[in-house]
Amino acid sequence: MEAVLCRKLGDPTTEDKSNSPIVLIKNHPIPQVDSPTAVRVRVKATSLNFANYLQIQGTYQEKPPLPFIPGSDYSGIVDAVGPNVSQFQVGDPVCSVANLGSFAQFIVVDQSHLFRVPEGCDMVGAGALPVAYGTSHVALVHRAHLSSGQVLLVLGAAGGVGLAAVQIGKVCGAIVIAVARGTDKLHFLKSMGVDHVVDLSHENVTQSIKDFLKARNLKGVDVLFDPVGGKLTKEALRLLNWGAQILVIGFASGDVPLIPANIALVKNWTVHGLYWGSYRIHRPGVLEDSVRELLSWMARGFITIHISHTYSMSEASQAFSAIKDRKAIGKVMIILDDMTSVRSKL
Numbered sequence: 001m002e003a004v005l006c007r008k009l010g011d012p013t014t015e016d017k018s019n020s021p022i023v024l025i026k027n028h029p030i031p032q033v034d035s036p037t038a039v040r041v042r043v044k045a046t047s048l049n050f051a052n053y054l055q056i057q058g059t060y061q062e063k064p065p066l067p068f069i070p071g072s073d074y075s076g077i078v079d080a081v082g083p084n085v086s087q088f089q090v091g092d093p094v095c096s097v098a099n100l101g102s103f104a105q106f107i108v109v110d111q112s113h114l115f116r117v118p119e120g121c122d123m124v125g126a127g128a129l130p131v132a133y134g135t136s137h138v139a140l141v142h143r144a145h146l147s148s149g150q151v152l153l154v155l156g157a158a159g160g161v162g163l164a165a166v167q168i169g170k171v172c173g174a175i176v177i178a179v180a181r182g183t184d185k186l187h188f189l190k191s192m193g194v195d196h197v198v199d200l201s202h203e204n205v206t207q208s209i210k211d212f213l214k215a216r217n218l219k220g221v222d223v224l225f226d227p228v229g230g231k232l233t234k235e236a237l238r239l240l241n242w243g244a245q246i247l248v249i250g251f252a253s254g255d256v257p258l259i260p261a262n263i264a265l266v267k268n269w270t271v272h273g274l275y276w277g278s279y280r281i282h283r284p285g286v287l288e289d290s291v292r293e294l295l296s297w298m299a300r301g302f303i304t305i306h307i308s309h310t311y312s313m314s315e316a317s318q319a320f321s322a323i324k325d326r327k328a329i330g331k332v333m334i335i336l337d338d339m340t341s342v343r344s345k346l
């Protein structure tokens with residue numbers, strides 16, 4: 001089978017192909033169904049997450065031994081099942097998230113890790129849902145209990161987890177403020193019904209949000225969703241209400257922010273560190289319920305997964321460039337078959 005292999009650590013966007021850390025292998029062995037409850041999935045679409053990019057560079061918290069096949073969330077069709085598999089049959093549409101290995105034509109997984117994709121759902125979107133939407137849903141719904149009328153501020157709002165947070169915020173009835181960089185992202189966020197958008201490239205974030213809050217007679221931000229960190233977090237902290245909740249999601253800026261404990265005390269803030277992947281070990285039921293709810297929202301049209309870039313496996317390096325260059329609006333995907341029909345739909 002074809003698979004993208006990471007053979008050394010480094011920047012996968014390098015133009016010098018002979019020196020690239022990732023390489024497309026054409027004859028990787030097809031993984032075998034290795035337990036009675038294992039399922040082999042023919043991968044249809046797999047998503048690029050910022051974490052995949054960090055992992056290939058060796059800067060992510062989880063560092064697999066080399067060589068490895070990167071990739072985490074994916075969708076596909078059940079291709080083979082172990083003798084004790086009761087929940088799935090060959091031909092079923094599924095999606096899931098793996099620790100590694102989805103940048104490949106086939107992946108083997110225990111049936112307990114698979115989710116059935118409901119009828120009518122776009123399979124490419126289903127492959128983009130588990131990590132980005134799962135993270136934002138657990139953060140906003142399970143941890144912060146976001147409720148109707150609360151003010152939600154989303155940083156990095158046009159990125160994978162950011163756009164998911166924006167959509168989930170709207171489903172929950174929150175007043176959503178989005179921060180992103182550039183006209184295209186701003187127009188897109190406005191089209192999603194965001195209540196206020198701030199363009200980082202030329203606006204003062206604090207002033208713009210303060211003006212919006214004043215005009216709407218709102219006191220401040222109740223929930224901060226932060227996948228960016230750095231200077232932007234510092235600015236956002238000035239806008240928080242008494243009793244606000246801070247969701248620490250990631251550090252796309254490369255800068256881990258400091259949240260002053262003395263101000264957290266005086267203002268009764270709650271700081272939630274959130275590592276979605278660790279829910280699979282510590283609270284698997286929360287993660288599973290969350291992904292099932294998201295799939296049902298997708299089937300009912302409450303959320304739509306926006307995919308701004310699609311690539312084939314041989315174009316994995318360009319796919320990572322879209323993430324690195326901050327071009328993505330929503331998700332970047334690798335499609336394993338039907339590239340022509342997918343591209344013509346976009």
Ligand SMILES: NC(=O)c1ccc[n+]([C@@H]2O[C@H](COP(=O)([O-])OP(=O)(O)OC[C@H]3O[C@@H](n4cnc5c(N)ncnc54)[C@H](OP(=O)(O)O)[C@@H]3O)[C@@H](O)[C@H]2O)c1
Pocket residue numbers: 048049050051131132135156157158159160161162179180181182185200227228248249250251252253254274275276277323324326328330
């Ligand atoms: N805690 C968890 O369980 C969890 C789960 C998923 C993701 N994450 C983390 O969340 C962060 C975002 O992930 P993602 O998959 O949503 O990434 P993404 O799609 O690439 O989005 C990241 C966004 O961050 C903004 N950004 C600001 N400074 C940046 C920089 N120096 N380089 C790149 N982007 C920058 C960009 O927005 P503008 O260009 O508009 O500013 C971009 O849209 C990452 O740190 C990731 O590791 C954490």
